[in-house]
Amino acid sequence: MVGLQHYIILSAVLFCIGLYGALAKRNAVIILMSIEIMLNAANVALVAFSRYVTPQLLTGQIFAVFVMTVAAAEVAVGLAIIIALYRQKEKVDVGEVDLMKW
Amino acid sequence: MIWALLGPELLLAIFALAVILLDLAVKQKGVLAVFSIVGLLGSIGASLALWGTNGIALNNMLVIDKYALFFDVLFAAAAILVILASTDYVEKLKGFQGEYYALILLATTGMMFMASTRELVSIYISLELTSISLYILAGFLKDAKSTEAGLKYLLLGSVSSAVLVYGMALVFGTTGGTHLGVIWNAVKGLNGIADNPTLIMGIVFLVAGFGFKIATVPFQMWVPDVYEGAPTPVTAYLSVASKAAGFAVILRVFFEAFGRAPWLSQSWGMLFAILAAITMTVGNVVAINQTNIKRLLAYSSIAHAGYIMMGLAAVGLMESQLALARSGILFYLAGYGLTNLGAFIAIIAISNNTGSDLIDDYKGMVRRAPVLSLGLAFTLISLTGLPPTAGFVAKIYLFNAALQSGLLWLVIVGVLNSVISAYYYLRVVKTMYLGEPASTERLSSSGPLRVALTASCFGVLFLGVLPNTVIQVTEAIKFLVS
Amino acid sequence: MGLAISFWLLAAAAVGSALAVVLLRNVFRAALLLISCFFAIAGLFVTLGADFLAMVQVLVYVGAIAVLLLLAIMLTREAATGSPFSRWRIGGAIASVALLAAMIAVFRATPWKVADQSVVLKPTTAELGARLLTPESGFVLPFEIASVLLLAAVLGAIVLVKEK
Numbered sequence: 001m002v003g004l005q006h007y008i009i010l011s012a013v014l015f016c017i018g019l020y021g022a023l024a025k026r027n028a029v030i031i032l033m034s035i036e037i038m039l040n041a042a043n044v045a046l047v048a049f050s051r052y053v054t055p056q057l058l059t060g061q062i063f064a065v066f067v068m069t070v071a072a073a074e075v076a077v078g079l080a081i082i083i084a085l086y087r088q089k090e091k092v093d094v095g096e097v098d099l100m101k102w
Numbered sequence: 103m104i105w106a107l108l109g110p111e112l113l114l115a116i117f118a119l120a121v122i123l124l125d126l127a128v129k130q131k132g133v134l135a136v137f138s139i140v141g142l143l144g145s146i147g148a149s150l151a152l153w154g155t156n157g158i159a160l161n162n163m164l165v166i167d168k169y170a171l172f173f174d175v176l177f178a179a180a181a182i183l184v185i186l187a188s189t190d191y192v193e194k195l196k197g198f199q200g201e202y203y204a205l206i207l208l209a210t211t212g213m214m215f216m217a218s219t220r221e222l223v224s225i226y227i228s229l230e231l232t233s234i235s236l237y238i239l240a241g242f243l244k245d246a247k248s249t250e251a252g253l254k255y256l257l258l259g260s261v262s263s264a265v266l267v268y269g270m271a272l273v274f275g276t277t278g279g280t281h282l283g284v285i286w287n288a289v290k291g292l293n294g295i296a297d298n299p300t301l302i303m304g305i306v307f308l309v310a311g312f313g314f315k316i317a318t319v320p321f322q323m324w325v326p327d328v329y330e331g332a333p334t335p336v337t338a339y340l341s342v343a344s345k346a347a348g349f350a351v352i353l354r355v356f357f358e359a360f361g362r363a364p365w366l367s368q369s370w371g372m373l374f375a376i377l378a379a380i381t382m383t384v385g386n387v388v389a390i391n392q393t394n395i396k397r398l399l400a401y402s403s404i405a406h407a408g409y410i411m412m413g414l415a416a417v418g419l420m421e422s423q424l425a426l427a428r429s430g431i432l433f434y435l436a437g438y439g440l441t442n443l444g445a446f447i448a449i450i451a452i453s454n455n456t457g458s459d460l461i462d463d464y465k466g467m468v469r470r471a472p473v474l475s476l477g478l479a480f481t482l483i484s485l486t487g488l489p490p491t492a493g494f495v496a497k498i499y500l501f502n503a504a505l506q507s508g509l510l511w512l513v514i515v516g517v518l519n520s521v522i523s524a525y526y527y528l529r530v531v532k533t534m535y536l537g538e539p540a541s542t543e544r545l546s547s548s549g550p551l552r553v554a555l556t557a558s559c560f561g562v563l564f565l566g567v568l569p570n571t572v573i574q575v576t577e578a579i580k581f582l583v584s
Numbered sequence: 585m586g587l588a589i590s591f592w593l594l595a596a597a598a599v600g601s602a603l604a605v606v607l608l609r610n611v612f613r614a615a616l617l618l619i620s621c622f623f624a625i626a627g628l629f630v631t632l633g634a635d636f637l638a639m640v641q642v643l644v645y646v647g648a649i650a651v652l653l654l655l656a657i658m659l660t661r662e663a664a665t666g667s668p669f670s671r672w673r674i675g676g677a678i679a680s681v682a683l684l685a686a687m688i689a690v691f692r693a694t695p696w697k698v699a700d701q702s703v704v705l706k707p708t709t710a711e712l713g714a715r716l717l718t719p720e721s722g723f724v725l726p727f728e729i730a731s732v733l734l735l736a737a738v739l740g741a742i743v744l745v746k747e748k
Binding site: 019031035039049054060077 | 222223226227230234237238241244245246249250252253256257260261263264265267268270271272274275278279280
C-alpha cells in the first residue's frame with residue numbers, strides 16, 4: 001500500500017537530484033531547471049502532507065500554489081538576467097557560471 | 103482596522119506604484135527620489151502612530167506589535183538613507199530611475215511584512231518579495247559585473263529559498279500547521295529528538311535557508327561577489343536592511359515556534375553559538391587580505407552577522423534572557439545599520455569621483471575630501487567597536503547578553519575577533535590619513551548624499567553617547583504572542 | 585491497487601527524467617525531459633487527490649516556466665554540449681547522496697501522525713478558493729503579498745531586458 005512515506009521519500013529523492021544539479025552544473029539555465037526540480041520536490045511533499053496530515057484543511061495545497069507563484073517569478077527574473085548577460089558577452093556559453101568558484 | 107494595521111506596508115506599496123506612474127509624467131527625475139522619500143516618511147509616521155497598539159488580523163497571520171513596528175521604522179529609515187545616497191548614482195541607471203525607486207520601496211515592503219507576520223507561507227512569500235526585488239536591483243547597472251552579481255545572487259538565493267521551503271514543508275508536515283502558534287502547540291507535546299526527527303531536519307533546513315539571507319558561514323559565499331558587483335547603494339541596502347530582515351524573522355520564528363521547549367531551544371541555541379563563532383572568525387580573517395573596499399566591507403558584514411548571532415544563541419540557551427538578548431539584537435541592528443550605511447555612503451561619494459574601489463586609491467584621501475574621510479573613519483571606528491560610537495555600545499551590550507546566558511567562550515571569541523577586525527578597519531583609516539595622495543584634486547559630492555552621511559554619522563554618535571534613550575525603547579519591545 | 589501502480593510508474597518517470605535533466609550534456613533534451621518530469625509530478629498530484637493543483641502544475645510549469653526556459657536555450661548556440669559539469673561533479677554527488685541517505689533515514693524513523701484516510705476526496709477547486717480568500721480563516725495576507733511580488737518581478741523583467 002502506497003502511503004505518506006512513499007511520497008516524502010520520493011520528494012527527498014527529487015530534492016537531492018535538484019540540489020546536485022544546482023551544485024554540479026555550470027550552465028545558468030540548467031541550474032534554474034535544477035532549482036525548479038527542488039521546488040517541485042517541495043510541492044510533492046506539501047501536497048502529500050496536505051493529503052495525509054490535514055486532509056480537511058488543504059493547507060499544504062495552498063502553500064504549493066504560492067511556491068508555484070514564486071517559481072514563475074524567479075524564472076522570469078532569472079531569464080531576464082540571462083538575456084542581459086547574453087547581450088553583454090555575446091558568447092557561446094550563455095550565463096556560464098560556476099557557483100562554487102570563489 | 104485591518105487597513106490601519108497594514109498602514110506602513112500598504113503605504114509603501116501604493117507609493118511604489120505611484121512612483122512608476124509619476125516616472126512617465128515628469129521630466130525632472132529628482133522628483134521621484136523626493137516622492138519616494140515622502141512615502142517612506144509617511145510609512146515611518148504610520149508605524150509611529152501605531153506604536154503601542156497590539157493587533158492581530160487576517161486569520162492570525164498579521165501581527166502588529168512593537169517588534170514589528172521597530173523593524174518597520176528601521177527598514178524605512180535605511181531605505182531613506184539609501185535613496186539619498188543614490189542621487190549621485192542615478193545617471194548610471196539609463197533612464198530607469200522610476201523602477202529603481204519603486205523596487206527599493208517594494209523590497210522594503212517585503213521586509214516589513216517579514217517582520218510582521220507569524221505564519222510560514224506569509225514569511226516565505228514576503229521573503230521572496232524582498233529577495234526578487236534585490237536580485238533585480240543587484241543587476242540593475244547591466245554592466246558585466248553587475249549582471250553577474252545579479253545572476254549569482256538569484257541562482258544561489260533561489261537554491262537557498264528552495265531549501266527553506268522544503269524545511270517549511272517538513273515543519274508543516276510534522277506539526278500540521280503553518281502558524282507559529284500551531285507549530286508551537288505541536289512542539290510542546292514532544293520530549294526529545296527521537297519523538298520527531300523529521301521536525302529537527304526541517305529546522306536544520308530553516309537554519310540553512312535563513313542563514314543564506316543573513317550570510318552566515320557556510321552560506322556566505324555569495325556575499326563578496328554580489329556586494330562588489332551590485333550598485334553601491336544597493337550593496338549598502340543589502341548589507342543592512344536585508345540582513346536585519348533575516349534576523350527579524352529568525353528571532354520571531356525560532357522563539358515563538360521552537361523557543362520554549364528547553365531540549366529543542368538549547369540545541370538550536372548551541373547551533374547558532376557555533377555558527378556565530380565560525381562566521382565571525384571567517385569573516386574577519388578573510389577580510390584582512392582584501393584590497394577592494396567593497397569586498398572588505400562584505401567580509402566585515404559577514405563578521406557582524408556572527409556577532410549578532412550571539413544574541414540568537416543567548417535566547418536559545420537561556421529563555422529567561424530573552425528580553426536582554428532581543429534588546430541587544432535590536433540595538434546592534436540599529437547601530438550596525440547606521441554605521442554600515444554611513445560607511446557605504448562615504449564610499450559611494452569617493453568612488454564616484456575616483457572611479458575605483460581599491461583601498462590603495464584611498465591614500466591621502468583626507469587632503470582631497472576631509473569631510474568624507476572623517477565620516478568614513480568615524481564609521482570604521484564604530485565597526486571596530488571603539489568608543490564613542492554606536493558600535494562600541496552595541497558590542498558591549500550584546501556581549502553582556504551572551505555572558506548572562508553562560509556563553510563566556512563565545513564572548514572571548516568575539517573579543518578576539520574584534521581585535522583582528524581593528525587591524526583591517528584601522529588600516530583603511532591609516533591609508534586615508536597618512537598615505538600620499540595620488541592627486542590633489544578635491545572630490546565633489548551631492549547635497550543629498552552629504553545630508554545622508556551627516557545623518558548617519560550623527561546617529562552613530564548619538565547611539566554611542568546617549569545609548570540609554572534607545573535602549574529604553576528596545577527593552578520595552580515584546581512579542582505580542584509569547 | 586491501481587493507485588499503487590500509477591504511483592510507482594509516475595515516481596519512476598519523475599525521478600528518471602529529473603536525473604536526465606542534471607546528467608545530460610544536451611541542454612535541449614534536458615529541457616524536454618524537465619517537461620516530462622513536470623507532467624509526472626502533475627500525475628502524482630492527481631494520485632494525491634489534488635485535482636486543481638495538477639492542472640495548475642501543467643499550466644504554470646509546462647505552459648509558462650518550461651516555455652521560458654526553452655526560450656533561454658534558444659540563446660545557447662551549442663545546445664548539444666552546453667551543459668558541462670563544474671568542479672563539483674564528484675563532491676556534489678557525494679554530498680547529495682549523503683543528504684538523501686540522511687533524509688530517508690530520518691523519514692523512516694519518524695512516527696508519522698497520519699489523519700483518518702476514510703474521508704471522501706472531493707474536487708478541491710472551490711474549497712481552495714475559499715481558503716485563499718476568506719479573511720477570517722484563509723490565506724489573504726500571503727495572497728496579497730504575492731500580487732506585489734508579481735508586480736516586482738514584472739518590473740524587473742522589463743528593466744533588465746529593455747535597452748535604452
